[in-house]
Amino acid sequence: MNFLQTNKKDKLYFIETWGCQMNEEDSEKLSGMLISMGYSSCENRNDADIIIFNTCCVRENAELKVHGNLGQLKGLKKSKKDLIIAVCGCMMQQKGIPQEISKKYPFVDIIFGTHNLHKFPEYLNRVLMNDERILEIEAGSDEIIEGLTIDRKSSLKAFVTIMYGCDNFCTYCIVPQVRGREKSRKSEDIINEIRELAKDGYKEITLLGQNVNSYGKGLEEDIDFPKLLKKVNEVDGIERIRYMTSHPKDFSDDLIEVMKNCDKVCSQLHLPVQSGSNRILRVMNRHYKKEEYLDKIKKIKSLIPDLAITTDIIVGFPGETEEDFEETLDLVREVRYDSAFMFLYSNRKFTGADMMPNQIPDEVKHKRFNRLVETVNQICAEINKTYEGKIVKVLVEGNSKNDETKLSGRTDNGKLVNFIGDKNSIGKIVDVKITNPKSFSLEGEQI
Numbered sequence: 001m002n003f004l005q006t007n008k009k010d011k012l013y014f015i016e017t018w019g020c021q022m023n024e025e026d027s028e029k030l031s032g033m034l035i036s037m038g039y040s041s042c043e044n045r046n047d048a049d050i051i052i053f054n055t056c057c058v059r060e061n062a063e064l065k066v067h068g069n070l071g072q073l074k075g076l077k078k079s080k081k082d083l084i085i086a087v088c089g090c091m092m093q094q095k096g097i098p099q100e101i102s103k104k105y106p107f108v109d110i111i112f113g114t115h116n117l118h119k120f121p122e123y124l125n126r127v128l129m130n131d132e133r134i135l136e137i138e139a140g141s142d143e144i145i146e147g148l149t150i151d152r153k154s155s156l157k158a159f160v161t162i163m164y165g166c167d168n169f170c171t172y173c174i175v176p177q178v179r180g181r182e183k184s185r186k187s188e189d190i191i192n193e194i195r196e197l198a199k200d201g202y203k204e205i206t207l208l209g210q211n212v213n214s215y216g217k218g219l220e221e222d223i224d225f226p227k228l229l230k231k232v233n234e235v236d237g238i239e240r241i242r243y244m245t246s247h248p249k250d251f252s253d254d255l256i257e258v259m260k261n262c263d264k265v266c267s268q269l270h271l272p273v274q275s276g277s278n279r280i281l282r283v284m285n286r287h288y289k290k291e292e293y294l295d296k297i298k299k300i301k302s303l304i305p306d307l308a309i310t311t312d313i314i315v316g317f318p319g320e321t322e323e324d325f326e327e328t329l330d331l332v333r334e335v336r337y338d339s340a341f342m343f344l345y346s347n348r349k350f351t352g353a354d355m356m357p358n359q360i361p362d363e364v365k366h367k368r369f370n371r372l373v374e375t376v377n378q379i380c381a382e383i384n385k386t387y388e389g390k391i392v393k394v395l396v397e398g399n400s401k402n403d404e405t406k407l408s409g410r411t412d413n414g415k416l417v418n419f420i421g422d423k424n425s426i427g428k429i430v431d432v433k434i435t436n437p438k439s440f441s442l443e444g445e446q447i
């Protein structure tokens with residue numbers, strides 16, 4: 001893609017990203033566009049000539065953070081007249097929100113959404129040349145924009161989006177509204193991107209989609225997610241393949257088979273359960289029962305040794321009774337998750353659950369949440385304890401964040417390991433003996 005090239009080597013940009021890996025990847029694309037235009041990134045937003053906020057709206061607190069941060073920029077813009085401020089991402093795809101942001105924060109120069117991300121260079125040039133204020137949001141289309149430069153944060157691990165959007169309409173969730181309908185990339189485009197990554201030295205790929213099991217729907221080629229995984233497994237140079245997220249209703253025997261047979265596909269499964277109560281699962285529009293979920297877990301655990309299972313759980317969905325919640329705790333004890341992302345239910349406008357009666361008081365939600373966290377964390381620590389004395393294979397990512405004298409990386413099944421080892425191992429897979437398992441990470445020594 002050709003961008004208007006300007007000599008802005010001394011011009012700096014700063015991107016703040018909230019939300020999931022989809023937004024992370026979008027920010028890497030924005031970064032790629034800015035670098036192609038001659039800008040450089042900076043660590044501190046006070047130094048930047050362009051500030052971009054890439055927003056999330058999955059829960060209310062994500063939106064509150066955006067408001068808080070935008071409020072802080074008012075003074076900065078006053079003292080730095082040429083500063084350009086842009087706001088984009090999922091929050092901007094909600095009805096009325098871009099207009100509200102534009103009015104409340106008149107110092108914001110550019111507002112755009114998730115479907116017109118690729119037009120950012122054009123918007124930026126319009127602001128620079130004509131001193132315009134821009135508010136442009138597009139509805140989703142079937143088109144997928146390929147070929148954007150991605151400036152990836154890591155030089156070892158890369159996210160590769162395989163499909164956009166979601167057609168599931170879980171009643172609590174705003175994602176289908178703001179990310180649009182499902183559309184899959186052609187497998188050829190995905191494989192070419194991964195081959196390029198392998199050439200550049202990348203070792204680990206995470207395939208991304210809101211529901212990767214729907215991959216291939218609507219494409220002319222004969223492809224589905226298990227077939228795609230097999231193709232990715234054949235790319236030379238790539239050593240580890242992960243994926244997220246898989247919807248339990250579509251998690252198939254075919255996929256288990258491929259996970260078992262493809263040596264590079266990691267022994268890790270993120271399978272969001274959301275609730276352990278069939279009644280709540282039904283009103284959430286999840287299309288599976290607790291028993292079906294547990295059967296799938298049992299099957300995959302029996303076929304894939306060392307499998308680590310993680311999940312997402314929502315506490316306090318409208319109408320959740322004490323009994324419903326107890327069923328969630330029971331399910332957690334039965335599956336024994338390696339870790340879980342736990343959320344307080346947050347009411348989102350225009351979703352199916354928005355108008356549901358029996359919204360749960362905050363105090364009740366918090367009490368249940370604390371009990372859930374305690375249960376999950378205890379199991380997590382117990383599982384980690386079983387690693388004591390074991391030898392695990394770690395892809396070494398770099399220095400440990402908390403202790404510069406140590407190295408850090410992840411096991412095949414996704415566990416974080418901090419260890420004493422040889423700095424020359426960075427970028428390689430090495431054997432590490434676990435000497436001290438902690439609640440949320442493992443410590444060890446390279447052997």
Ligand code: SAH
Pocket residue numbers: 058059166172173174175209210211245247272274312313314343344345346347348
């Ligand atoms: N497509 C993925 C991720 C969706 S968003 C999936 O289906 O798993 C990530 C998680 O946020 C969801 O799994 C859910 O647990 C949580 N979430 C979504 N909407 C929420 C809401 N309104 N309140 C609280 N948690 C929510």
Ligand code: SF4
Pocket residue numbers: 166167168169170173174175176210211247
């Ligand atoms: Fe949201 Fe459900 Fe789609 Fe996940 S599958 S993005 S939770 S609607």
Ligand code: F3S
Pocket residue numbers: 018019020021022023055056057058090091175178179
């Ligand atoms: Fe948030 Fe959008 Fe992801 S709403 S969770 S950034 S898809």
